[in-house]
Amino acid sequence: MSHDSGHHIIPVKMLYAVIGILVFLTVLTVALAQVELGVFEVPVALAIALTKAGFVVMIFMALKWDNRVNATILAVGGLFVVVFITFILLDTEYRGDLSNTTEGTIMDQQRADQAMEGREPERADIQFNRQ
Amino acid sequence: MANPQTNQPAHVKHYFVSSEQQFDAAKMGMWLFLVTEILLFSGMFVAYTIYRSWHPETWMALSTALDWKLGGLNTLVLLASSFTVAMGINQIQRGNQKGLLINLILTFVFAGVFLVVKYFEYAAKIEHGLLPGAAFDPHGISHGFDYATYNVPYGPQFFSIYFVMTGIHGFHVLVGMGLFAWITWKAKNGAFSADYYTPVENCGLYWHLVDIIWIFLFPLLYLI
Numbered sequence: 001m002s003h004d005s006g007h008h009i010i011p012v013k014m015l016y017a018v019i020g021i022l023v024f025l026t027v028l029t030v031a032l033a034q035v036e037l038g039v040f041e042v043p044v045a046l047a048i049a050l051t052k053a054g055f056v057v058m059i060f061m062a063l064k065w066d067n068r069v070n071a072t073i074l075a076v077g078g079l080f081v082v083v084f085i086t087f088i089l090l091d092t093e094y095r096g097d098l099s100n101t102t103e104g105t106i107m108d109q110q111r112a113d114q115a116m117e118g119r120e121p122e123r124a125d126i127q128f129n130r131q
Numbered sequence: 132m133a134n135p136q137t138n139q140p141a142h143v144k145h146y147f148v149s150s151e152q153q154f155d156a157a158k159m160g161m162w163l164f165l166v167t168e169i170l171l172f173s174g175m176f177v178a179y180t181i182y183r184s185w186h187p188e189t190w191m192a193l194s195t196a197l198d199w200k201l202g203g204l205n206t207l208v209l210l211a212s213s214f215t216v217a218m219g220i221n222q223i224q225r226g227n228q229k230g231l232l233i234n235l236i237l238t239f240v241f242a243g244v245f246l247v248v249k250y251f252e253y254a255a256k257i258e259h260g261l262l263p264g265a266a267f268d269p270h271g272i273s274h275g276f277d278y279a280t281y282n283v284p285y286g287p288q289f290f291s292i293y294f295v296m297t298g299i300h301g302f303h304v305l306v307g308m309g310l311f312a313w314i315t316w317k318a319k320n321g322a323f324s325a326d327y328y329t330p331v332e333n334c335g336l337y338w339h340l341v342d343i344i345w346i347f348l349f350p351l352l353y354l355i
Binding site for chain 1: 154158159162166169173174176177180181185207210213217218224225335336339343346347349350351355
């Protein structure tokens with residue numbers, strides 16, 4: 001029985017560095033949530049979360065030094081998640097638009113209609129202006 | 132310690148060529164399982180994505196109903212537990228059984244802290260009727276804030292998604308505590324060494340995945 005298992009031992013210093021980065025990114029994502037980012041709100045939050053997940057996967061889970069087959073398994077799993085979300089969104093965001101000849105998607109029109117209905121008190125005026 | 136028939140260490144099953152091959156096979160099986168876990172949660176993330184894209188105003192209004200301080204605290208607790216798992220594996224790779232044991236106990240404690248914080252969060256939601264589906268009935272005043280203002284359209288759907296996602300994640304934390312209790316017990320009895328620590332490695336991988344799921348849940352539910 002050899003005493004060296006042959007596995008890559010991640011230096012303790014690196015583990016400390018990674019937990020430091022992860023805590024910093026957590027503070028950063030909380031701080032950025034207090035700022036009005038508009039359309040960038042979701043992409044920024046997702047980018048920080050993906051960076052954190054990347055550090056956990058590569059260093060804590062040691063995928064960086066691991067057998068490549070495990071990285072391939074994870075990549076294929078990630079690909080399926082992307083396909084899953086993309087195709088569902090293609091349906092739910094553009095439902096009925098194949099034969100739609102008006103400007104904007106049907107979802108956009110429904111949202112505009114809902115916004116109109118939301119303005120109950122001035123409804124008569126809106127109706128009047130619309131026609 | 133060695134198996135007299137195969138001339139391999141006792142922990143190596145007869146159908147493996149070496150300890151290394153057995154370790155790699157177990158680990159690959161774990162990664163395959165983790166992908167099925169990712170796909171399980173991705174179904175819930177898809178539900179989240181659709182409802183958010185359909186009703187962004189509901190998400191804007193109700194993400195403030197969740198306590199980002201408690202959610203943030205739990206994020207730090209889970210990150211710390213991931214760190215102790217990685218440290219534990221570092222220790223046993225160097226043959227330090229005591230170092231492993233301490234880190235495994237710390238991981239178990241952090242997991243417990245996570246669930247205690249989650250209990251207080253759920254208790255506050257239940258008290259004020261912030262519940263999924265038909266049970267959704269925001270009421271009551273706390274710290275001068277009237278919870279009835281959370282009674283917005285599609286609020287029931289928001290809390291269905293909140294409770295299902297955090298609930299299934301919380302269940303994974305509970306399962307993780309069971310796993311860590313088991314390997315802590317084994318570690319205490321000196322079952323692991325630099326040559327054999329496969330259960331620690333695989334439970335660790337599972338635990339890191341549970342941490343990663345929360346890394347996504349926290350900003351998506353509590354912050355934005």
